[in-house]
Amino acid sequence: MLAHLAGCARCRGEADALRRLKGRLRELAQPPGAADADEIPSGDFLTRLRALGEGAGETTSTQPTRPVRPSGRPARPAPQSRPRDNRPAGRAAAAAGGRPRRRYLAVGAATLFIGLGTASYVAGGGQEPATVTPAFDRFAVEHALTSGDVPLTDPLTDPSEQIPVQAPPEP
Amino acid sequence: MSGSSPARDRQRWCGLLAGGLAAALALAAVLNGDAGVRRARSDPEAVRLLRAAAEAAGRVPYEGRRFLTTWSRRRPSTTTVSVSHTPGDGTYYEGRAYRSDAGAFWGGASGFTSETLGLLARNYVIVRSADSAVCGRRTRVVEARRGDGSAAGRFWIDSETNLILHRELLDAMGHKVAATGFTEVDLSRRAYSVRAAGPAASPATLWADRLDRAELSDLRHDGWPVPKDLPGRLTLYDARRPEPGGVVHLSYSDGLAAVSVFVQRGALDEDRFTGWQKTVKRGRTVFRRESLQRWAVSAGGGYVYTVLTDAPQSTADAVARGLPHDRPPFWTRVGRGARRLGSWINPFG
Structure with a gap:
């Protein structure tokens, strides 16, 4: 703690103020002199004043507390001697609860992506193709019609039309 | 270190300039060759x-x-x-x-x-x-x-x-x-x-369902191999089918030779090709037969291709061998699956 106070001007100032207050209170607890008897507050007033300070200290403690989860590790001592956390509330909350939420989001997105990708890959595959035999006779006629040729029977598609080799006509 | 950087940049720029110049010259040569054909104007x-x-x-x-x-x-x-x-x-x-x-x-x-x-x-x-x-x-x-x-x-x-x-x-x-x-x-x-x-x-009637550009695009998205061009300056000029989902007839021509490619889903029953000449080149099997017209049949990637032409047999073989035979690429398959899933889910689809 002393090491911290040596480095932290703010905490050092706060400790000095507390120390001064303590000194003042100690002085108040000493038996007063006769001359000062009228200026000293009553014991009842001082008790109420101290109680007020303790109550105010309790109500200003608005830090969110996480439930203690059971774990196998030995419990750490309560951070009584630790200086108060003066960091902004937003950052502290993010540090406490933001990371798991973001992690859940990332894991969910990754699962969705992989799941959809796998489903798409499976659905995108063609079914096991059945064997087919081309309809050569139909194809020959269709070819002739689109190419403007005469839809002559090809000997391949109709063996009865096998043409003997003969000299082609010349223009 | 900092002194050598501008020199390296200069070198890089010089390299880029030289590459660009070479590409421009090559392009000019190609265009010039083509223009040579065009310069000899048709009558x-x-x-x-x-x-x-x-x-x-x-x-x-x-x-x-x-x-x-x-x-x-x-x-x-x-x-x-x-x-x-x-x-x-x-x-x-x-x-x-x-x-x-x-x-x-x-x-x-x-x-x-x-x-x-x-x-x-x-x-x-x-x-x-x-x-x-x-x-x-x-x-x-x-x-x-x-x-x-x-x-x-x-x-x-x-x-x-x-x-x-x-x-x-x-x-x-x-x-x-x-x-x-x-x-x-x-x-x-x-x-x-x-x-x-x-x-x-x-x-003798043509197959009624003539496929327009949008329908051909849909077929391609569904994985059907419908090339726009084939080797030998053959260009697709007509596509039709007798009924949806069956065989698709793709007609190609360079203006003189007509090449028909019939594409149908399935695998090839090779036992039916007795009397055909079987050739295997670069792992691709083509059944070929020369009668009055030239035929070449090949299969791959879940499709059977029948090529028919009056052009030389080598044209039919080259076309049959050049058609897609491999399984679709990974992302093509995933995209096709996503579209199928979407169509199954979509109640209006």
């Missing part, structure tokens, strides 16, 4: 002839015999069919099929749509060539040339009616890859009744 008269030929396909009545020849390792395969066309009614194919003019593409049997004509003009230089004759009729010849000046396709257009009587597709070596046209044609008949021509033929 407006040749372009006009092709447009007129596309319009004539639906306007001109005719009767005759059509053929389709494809070459595989220089060996030709040819098939022929009698055909008759009545404008406003349809085209009848020798008792086998009937195609109504209603709902048909603009350009009909010319092989052109408005989109493929645009692609042809973009990817090739279109010029006139020396006039010729087909089936005893005078024709004007239009040639589509590559950037190096080699011919990639030729069209024989009837001088009187503008009907395309013959067309050829050539590879880079100048060899014929495919040819189609008339072996005999009669353009003198007028009120020809297609329906009275023979027994009822099965109607």
Whole structure:
């Protein structure tokens, strides 16, 4: 703690103020002199004043507390001697609860992506193709019609039309 | 330390400047190469002839015999069919099929749509060539040339009616890859009744559900592989399906060659491909077969691709191999799943 106070001007100032207050209170607890008897507050007033300070200290403690989860590790001592956390509330909350939420989001997105990708890959595959035999006779006629040729029977598609080799006509 | 920092900054700036300059030069070279193709301007008269030929396909009545020849390792395969066309009614194919003019593409049997004509003009230089004759009729010849000046396709257009009587597709070596046209044609008949021509033929109709840009975007979001472009300057110009959720037909073209890619959900039943040539390249299996047309089938990532084209087999193979075969990326799958989950949860969805 002393090491911290040596480095932290703010905490050092706060400790000095507390120390001064303590000194003042100690002085108040000493038996007063006769001359000062009228200026000293009553014991009842001082008790109420101290109680007020303790109550105010309790109500200003608005830090969110996480439930203690059971774990196998030995419990750490309560951070009584630790200086108060003066960091902004937003950052502290993010540090406490933001990371798991973001992690859940990332894991969910990754699962969705992989799941959809796998489903798409499976659905995108063609079914096991059945064997087919081309309809050569139909194809020959269709070819002739689109190419403007005469839809002559090809000997391949109709063996009865096998043409003997003969000299082609010349223009 | 502080003295070397400005020097390092200067070095960095110099590096950036040099890199930017190199990139600009590379870009200029690429653009210049492309512009080289464009600089050799297409002949407006040749372009006009092709447009007129596309319009004539639906306007001109005719009767005759059509053929389709494809070459595989220089060996030709040819098939022929009698055909008759009545404008406003349809085209009848020798008792086998009937195609109504209603709902048909603009350009009909010319092989052109408005989109493929645009692609042809973009990817090739279109010029006139020396006039010729087909089936005893005078024709004007239009040639589509590559950037190096080699011919990639030729069209024989009837001088009187503008009907395309013959067309050829050539590879880079100048060899014929495919040819189609008339072996005999009669353009003198007028009120020809297609329906009275023979027994009822099965109607050949395009799949009704044509997919617009928004629907294609939805399909892509659902994981369907719908590339806008394919190797060889092939551009998607049409997409349709018979019913939602089934097979999707993607039509690609560079203006000359037409490549169809049929995409359907599923795995490939490889036991059904007896007689097909199986090739495995860079871990990808492609079943290929050359008949009159070129087929290539592959599967991966839960989809089966059937590629069909009149272009060389190497084109079909490259397309089948280049289509997405891997499982969707992680985030694509996750995004698709998320959308599905959303649609399940959404009561208004």
